[in-house]
Amino acid sequence: MHRLPTFLAAALLLPASPLLSQTPAPYSEQTLADMAKLQQAAVHGDYAYQQVAHLANNIGPRLSGSSQAQKAVEYVAAELKALGLEVTLEPCMVPRWVRGEETAVLTQYPGQAEGTTQKIVLTALGPSVATPPEGLTAPVLSVNDFHELNALGRDKVAGKIVLLNHAFDERMASQGQGGQAYGQAVIYRAIGPSTAARLGAVATLVRSVGGGANRLPHTGQTRYAPDAPKVPAAAVTAEDADLLAALTAQGPVTMHLVLTPQTLPDAPSFNVIGDLKGSEHPEQVVIVSGHLDSWDLGTGAIDDGAGVAVSMEVAHLVKSLGLHPRRTIRVVAWMSEENGSAGARQYAKDHAAEAADHFAAMESDLGADHPLGVGYVGRADTRELLAPVADVLAANGAGLLQTVAQAGADIGPLADLHVPTFEPIQDSRTYFNYHHTAADTLDKIDPHALGENAAVMAVTAYALANLEVPLPR
Amino acid sequence: MHRLPTFLAAALLLPASPLLSQTPAPYSEQTLADMAKLQQAAVHGDYAYQQVAHLANNIGPRLSGSSQAQKAVEYVAAELKALGLEVTLEPCMVPRWVRGEETAVLTQYPGQAEGTTQKIVLTALGPSVATPPEGLTAPVLSVNDFHELNALGRDKVAGKIVLLNHAFDERMASQGQGGQAYGQAVIYRAIGPSTAARLGAVATLVRSVGGGANRLPHTGQTRYAPDAPKVPAAAVTAEDADLLAALTAQGPVTMHLVLTPQTLPDAPSFNVIGDLKGSEHPEQVVIVSGHLDSWDLGTGAIDDGAGVAVSMEVAHLVKSLGLHPRRTIRVVAWMSEENGSAGARQYAKDHAAEAADHFAAMESDLGADHPLGVGYVGRADTRELLAPVADVLAANGAGLLQTVAQAGADIGPLADLHVPTFEPIQDSRTYFNYHHTAADTLDKIDPHALGENAAVMAVTAYALANLEVPLPR
Numbered sequence: 001m002h003r004l005p006t007f008l009a010a011a012l013l014l015p016a017s018p019l020l021s022q023t024p025a026p027y028s029e030q031t032l033a034d035m036a037k038l039q040q041a042a043v044h045g046d047y048a049y050q051q052v053a054h055l056a057n058n059i060g061p062r063l064s065g066s067s068q069a070q071k072a073v074e075y076v077a078a079e080l081k082a083l084g085l086e087v088t089l090e091p092c093m094v095p096r097w098v099r100g101e102e103t104a105v106l107t108q109y110p111g112q113a114e115g116t117t118q119k120i121v122l123t124a125l126g127p128s129v130a131t132p133p134e135g136l137t138a139p140v141l142s143v144n145d146f147h148e149l150n151a152l153g154r155d156k157v158a159g160k161i162v163l164l165n166h167a168f169d170e171r172m173a174s175q176g177q178g179g180q181a182y183g184q185a186v187i188y189r190a191i192g193p194s195t196a197a198r199l200g201a202v203a204t205l206v207r208s209v210g211g212g213a214n215r216l217p218h219t220g221q222t223r224y225a226p227d228a229p230k231v232p233a234a235a236v237t238a239e240d241a242d243l244l245a246a247l248t249a250q251g252p253v254t255m256h257l258v259l260t261p262q263t264l265p266d267a268p269s270f271n272v273i274g275d276l277k278g279s280e281h282p283e284q285v286v287i288v289s290g291h292l293d294s295w296d297l298g299t300g301a302i303d304d305g306a307g308v309a310v311s312m313e314v315a316h317l318v319k320s321l322g323l324h325p326r327r328t329i330r331v332v333a334w335m336s337e338e339n340g341s342a343g344a345r346q347y348a349k350d351h352a353a354e355a356a357d358h359f360a361a362m363e364s365d366l367g368a369d370h371p372l373g374v375g376y377v378g379r380a381d382t383r384e385l386l387a388p389v390a391d392v393l394a395a396n397g398a399g400l401l402q403t404v405a406q407a408g409a410d411i412g413p414l415a416d417l418h419v420p421t422f423e424p425i426q427d428s429r430t431y432f433n434y435h436h437t438a439a440d441t442l443d444k445i446d447p448h449a450l451g452e453n454a455a456v457m458a459v460t461a462y463a464l465a466n467l468e469v470p471l472p473r
Numbered sequence: 474m475h476r477l478p479t480f481l482a483a484a485l486l487l488p489a490s491p492l493l494s495q496t497p498a499p500y501s502e503q504t505l506a507d508m509a510k511l512q513q514a515a516v517h518g519d520y521a522y523q524q525v526a527h528l529a530n531n532i533g534p535r536l537s538g539s540s541q542a543q544k545a546v547e548y549v550a551a552e553l554k555a556l557g558l559e560v561t562l563e564p565c566m567v568p569r570w571v572r573g574e575e576t577a578v579l580t581q582y583p584g585q586a587e588g589t590t591q592k593i594v595l596t597a598l599g600p601s602v603a604t605p606p607e608g609l610t611a612p613v614l615s616v617n618d619f620h621e622l623n624a625l626g627r628d629k630v631a632g633k634i635v636l637l638n639h640a641f642d643e644r645m646a647s648q649g650q651g652g653q654a655y656g657q658a659v660i661y662r663a664i665g666p667s668t669a670a671r672l673g674a675v676a677t678l679v680r681s682v683g684g685g686a687n688r689l690p691h692t693g694q695t696r697y698a699p700d701a702p703k704v705p706a707a708a709v710t711a712e713d714a715d716l717l718a719a720l721t722a723q724g725p726v727t728m729h730l731v732l733t734p735q736t737l738p739d740a741p742s743f744n745v746i747g748d749l750k751g752s753e754h755p756e757q758v759v760i761v762s763g764h765l766d767s768w769d770l771g772t773g774a775i776d777d778g779a780g781v782a783v784s785m786e787v788a789h790l791v792k793s794l795g796l797h798p799r800r801t802i803r804v805v806a807w808m809s810e811e812n813g814s815a816g817a818r819q820y821a822k823d824h825a826a827e828a829a830d831h832f833a834a835m836e837s838d839l840g841a842d843h844p845l846g847v848g849y850v851g852r853a854d855t856r857e858l859l860a861p862v863a864d865v866l867a868a869n870g871a872g873l874l875q876t877v878a879q880a881g882a883d884i885g886p887l888a889d890l891h892v893p894t895f896e897p898i899q900d901s902r903t904y905f906n907y908h909h910t911a912a913d914t915l916d917k918i919d920p921h922a923l924g925e926n927a928a929v930m931a932v933t934a935y936a937l938a939n940l941e942v943p944l945p946r
Contacts (some may be wrong), residue, residue, distance in 0.1 A: 057719050058720070066589075246530050
């Protein structure tokens with residue numbers, strides 16, 4: 001039994017769909033009315049903006065294991081308590097990596113003025129190892145991709161600082177496929193350092209994974225392979241990658257590279273959990289979440305203060321409007337997404353026995369620009385259950401329903417336990433210009449668009465928490 | 474006697490204008506044909522791009538008095554000699570200011586996590602004095618403009634680090650009025666530090682003068698007034714200005730500021746002069762120019778490697794096409810525009826006696842984006858003499874003729890001696906996003922648009938060098 005899609009029912013001038021179907025209506029009339037109220041309150045509210053402003057401006061960068069991350073845990077916990085939620089800090093151990101000095105200069109290059117060097121702008125990738133404190137000096141080898149690197153082989157690569165100059169596809173991103181563009185390029189950041197190290201590279205540079213052209217290096221995580229030497233790894237800006245490619249094409253280029261990050265012992269930290277208990281099925285939870293940690297270069301406004309803020313806003317709105325969801329709405333501020341999602345993995349482990357009671361999980365982790373709708377990982381018949389959600393969200397231009405290839409990083413471990421996952425589909429055209437850079441700051445967030453994201457989270461989560469039928473798993 | 478504007482003649486289907494007039498035609502048929510050839514050669518050429526690529530990538534930043542500036546002098550002189558020009562290095566003494574360490578952290582602010590600080594991104598203005606080597610620590614006071622600052626008075630300002638948070642008008646710039654927007658905001662950079670120092674400020678920060686939002690500080694020159702204490706002066710990014718304004722509105726904010734630039738004794742340097750001698754009036758010169766020095770953060774591609782490159786291209790094109798201008802075309806690469814135009818002032822002084830023989834002067838110093846046409850400072854009747862130039866340049870969309878309020882910085886001293894001045898009118902919508910930042914790099918130049926700028930310089934200069942009538946002065 002399938003309901004007609006609502007747009008088709010409208011086109012045929014048919015009466016409302018429940019008449020066509022033997023299945024119960026997925027949402028009560030009251031729930032539908034409350035969803036509309038939540039949508040309006042969200043787009044006109046400013047609680048979410050106040051939250052992300054505090055996280056970004058007052059607390060600042062929140063790298064896992066840092067004092068700021070701990071302050072953020074305490075802050076979010078206190079705010080959720082003030083909303084009347086049942087708040088728990090769930091412990092997890094997180095990586096503790098601390099950026100150090102990071103400088104690079106070219107000490108030899110074609111056309112060099114006597115006695116001078118040229119500055120190269122870069123930033124260490126987490127969890128890069130350090131160079132010697134005084135730095136290392138080596139010839140630079142620039143390649144466009146793994147194919148070129150492998151073709152050169154150990155003879156040409158050994159002893160070199162290797163630049164993997166693979167460009168983020170800005171045209172793809174500019175057409176709304178930022179996530180796809182990121183996915184294509186990020187492989188160089190993820191496995192490039194170990195790939196080059198296996199061929200004898202003494203350090204690896206990657207072209208920043210992201211758009212824009214503002215001499216901003218984009219940090220991010222690299223993954224050292226167990227079978228490769230760990231070499232210092234950094235991202236250069238697009239401009240500096242171009243410069244290195246141009247100069248190495250002309251003649252020998254030598255770089256002096258200093259990176260002095262430290263990897264400290266894992267540190268205790270927390271996921272912040274705030275429950276707004278369900279009136280009928282308190283044991284069943286619908287998660288709304290973002291990650292509380294951020295990279296250290298900016299202030300973590302779009303990645304992902306915004307996601308935490310709109311999740312907090314869901315609870316704030318439901319409470320403000322005096323609504324009582326049938327299932328529990330659980331706000332989660334995840335810890336350490338940027339450094340490997342230790343918090344999310346710990347949560348999935350700790351709550352594995354309750355997986356069946358995790359009715360659904362949402363995460364917002366693609367910034368705060370205008371949302372187009374709701375993305376979901378799940379069975380095709382999820383779509384018709386979301387149609388009324390889309391109808392409500394169409395009021396702020398977020399009526400699109402789309403399957404997505406995989407769940408957000410922090411709810412991925414729950415998806416692996418067959419929990420259905422949902423997310424706002426944000427306009428990501430500029431997201432990757434700022435993502436993981438010093439320019440991830442509060443001004444990148446438009447308060448109105450943030451409210452629209454809060455609407456997506458609140459309406460979807462509330463609908464799921466009140467769904468009258470099971471969600472396909 | 475006025476010629477009809479050419480577009481009007483065309484509309485009326487009248488024959489070519491010389492028939493309508495008793496005055497001699499301003500350009501011979503041969504000159505008009507050669508102008509058209511120059512236009513085509515310029516837009517299809519790549520000499521200018523090769524020049525700016527070398528200046529930006531191989532030589533790099535060229536702050537006055539630096540080794541790179543000297544290398545650039547030698548490079549441009551050699552290139553002009555290779556083109557067959559008579560090359561002279563004309564000495565000038567230039568300021569020598571060297572950037573040092575520049576860091577700022579907030580040591581106290583509302584919501585601060587225990588034991589942490591927040592980083593503020595800034596860069597010293599030239600020729601800022603230094604803080605003590607260990608830095609200075611003081612409360613931050615943020616004001617939006619001079620009115621607010623003066624209203625607070627010495628009681629509130631003394632002992633503070635003052636932020637002058639006056640925003641560059643990005644909407645104005647986005648509508649093609651970048652120069653106007655710059656002019657409105659730059660006053661804060663120019664006189665802000667001394668204005669605040671007179672009220673007892675211990676250091677002055679200005680919001681970066683420029684657009685974009687990429688956490689890029691824009692350096693530039695400040696002017697210490699003789700009657701004010703010299704206090705350290707820096708530009709913060711737009712993001713950091715917003716942050717400081719937000720935090721100071723909430724409670725006390727304290728900054729630890731370290732700026733260690735040095736002002737060294739003035740250094741000998743040079744304007745590079747290359748003459749392509751006129752066939753009839755070698756003593757009369759038409760200058761084509763840009764400034765060879767740059768700020769030190771980027772590589773001086775758009776400010777103003779491009780201006781030097783298109784000026785060199787004028788000589789290259791005239792030589793390549795085997796043309797022989799009636800007057801001398803003089804290529805000038807000015808030194809030290811950024812630090813007060815010492816080179817241009819010296820030139821005007823040295824050549825004051827020949828002012829009458831300076832037939833015209835052009836400078837390109839507003840980047841390298843698509844040119845819309847030719848701007849000029851001069852009498853209204855200059856316009857009709859330029860009409861055939863505009864007709865030729867219309868082939869690359871640069872047919873606009875417009876008076877401009879003042880001559881370019883380096884040809885201003887010549888304008889003061891009544892030399893008519895001309896300049897390309899560039900699309901400046903993004904120029905001030907990169908200007909004086911680390912992101913003034915080669916990738917900001919589109920080779921085709923650079924060729925269009927070379928066309929404006931070459932066609933205009935060649936027309937002036939062959940003008941059959943006097944130019945109104």
